[in-house]
Amino acid sequence: MENVPMIYKSIIDVMKKINAIGKDRKNDTQHFSYRGIDDVMNELHGALTESGVFIVPEVLEENRSTGKSKSGGELFYTRLKIRFTFYAADGSSVNAVVIGEAMDSGDKASNKALSIGLKYAMLQVFCIPTEDEKDPDAVSPQPQPESMKPEQKKPAPKKPKFDFEPKGGETTPEEKREIGLLLTSKTPDGKLIFTKEEVKNYSDMRKDFTAAQVIAFIKKELQMRTAPAEDLPPAVEAIKNAVDGEIVSGEKSADGFDIF
Numbered sequence: 258m259e260n261v262p263m264i265y266k267s268i269i270d271v272m273k274k275i276n277a278i279g280k281d282r283k284n285d286t287q288h289f290s291y292r293g294i295d296d297v298m299n300e301l302h303g304a305l306t307e308s309g310v311f312i313v314p315e316v317l318e319e320n321r322s323t324g325k326s327k328s329g330g331e332l333f334y335t336r337l338k339i340r341f342t343f344y345a346a347d348g349s350s351v352n353a354v355v356i357g358e359a360m361d362s363g364d365k366a367s368n369k370a371l372s373i374g375l376k377y378a379m380l381q382v383f384c385i386p387t388e389d390e391k392d393p394d395a396v397s398p399q400p401q402p403e404s405m406k407p408e409q410k411k412p413a414p415k416k417p418k419f420d421f422e423p424k425g426g427e428t429t430p431e432e433k434r435e436i437g438l439l440l441t442s443k444t445p446d447g448k449l450i451f452t453k454e455e456v457k458n459y460s461d462m463r464k465d466f467t468a469a470q471v472i473a474f475i476k477k478e479l480q481m482r483t484a485p486a487e488d489l490p491p492a493v494e495a496i497k498n499a500v501d502g503e504i505v506s507g508e509k510s511a512d513g514f515d516i517f
Contacts, residue, residue, distance in 0.1 A: 262349030267308045272383050274304035294376045301379060309346040312378075314339055314371065317354070321408045324400040326362060332400050335359055335366035341378040353378045360400070425467030432468040439475045442483075450482055 278296050305311065318338035326332045335358070342352040357374030359366050379385070428436070440459065442450045451459075462471050 262345070263347040264310070264343060264345035264349040264351055267310045267345040268343065268351070268382065270308040271301070271304045271310055274307065275300050275383065275385065278385055294372045297376055297379055297385070300385075301383070311344055312375070313342045313344065314375065315342070316371075319367075321366075322406055323408065324406065326400060330362050333361055333363075333366045334400075335361075335370045337367070337370045337374060339371065339374040339378075341375060341382075343382060351382070353382050355381070423463040423468075424465060425469075428463070428468045432472065435472055436468070436475065439472070439479055442479060444483075450479065 278300055316337055316339055320336045322334045324332045324334065337357045338354065339357055340352050340354045342350050344350045355374045355378045357370035357372070357377075359369030359373055361369060436459075440451050440456050444450060459471055459475060462474070466474070
């Protein structure tokens with residue numbers, strides 16, 4: 258038993274020193290009695306100090322929503338998943354994960370949720386019951402039916418395709434498809450004609466040239482690479498031969514790089 262962490266003995270010591278906490282507070286809205294967070298803290302503080310126990314909170318998850326109160330005012334709802342870690346003097350610890358929920362018409366919903374979470378963590382660990390409105394149980398805001406809505410998250414801004422303004426405006430879908438077909442053309446033995454670096458270079462050309470001009474440059478280069486050296490066919494026939502070969506459709510090449 259010599260290697261038992263001190264936190265287990267310390268928690269038992271705290272439990273021996275605390276008294277029962279009566280339900281002396283009243284919720285005026287829903288008419289029930291409860292034990293407040295202040296009552297629990299006042300009862301436990303001395304015992305925690307004497308036994309060398311302290312508590313550290315950590316918010317694991319947070320969810321918010323808004324709605325309207327019965328009077329039409331703004332109402333904020335907060336739900337927190339919190340880990341409370343109970344430490345002893347030797348560094349040993351145990352933790353309790355609880356849910357804290359609260360509503361408020363101002364900026365206190367998170368504070369209330371933390372207090373509620375702490376109360377129930379101590380209730381579970383030390384086997385006693387707790388809250389404040391001063392404790393959140395003292396007042397229960399009543400939202401209008403179906404008025405609570407999840408907090409809307411703004412979509413991430415769309416990443417621009419270029420870090421410059423393309424000459425002649427954005428590439429049209431038709432131009433993009435034609436460029437994709439040309440740049441993903443393959444040789445008879447299945448190898449890509451253009452390298453990843455060459456594709457990037459053509460993409461960078463959009464700063465100074467329109468999409469139509471870039472297409473013309475690609476066609477000219479493709480003609481030179483696919484035509485027999487001794488008998489260069491007309492440009493149209495050269496492109497036809499290249500396109501009739503194996504093509505990787507879409508806007509990504511076989512190597513996984515983007516076609517602009």
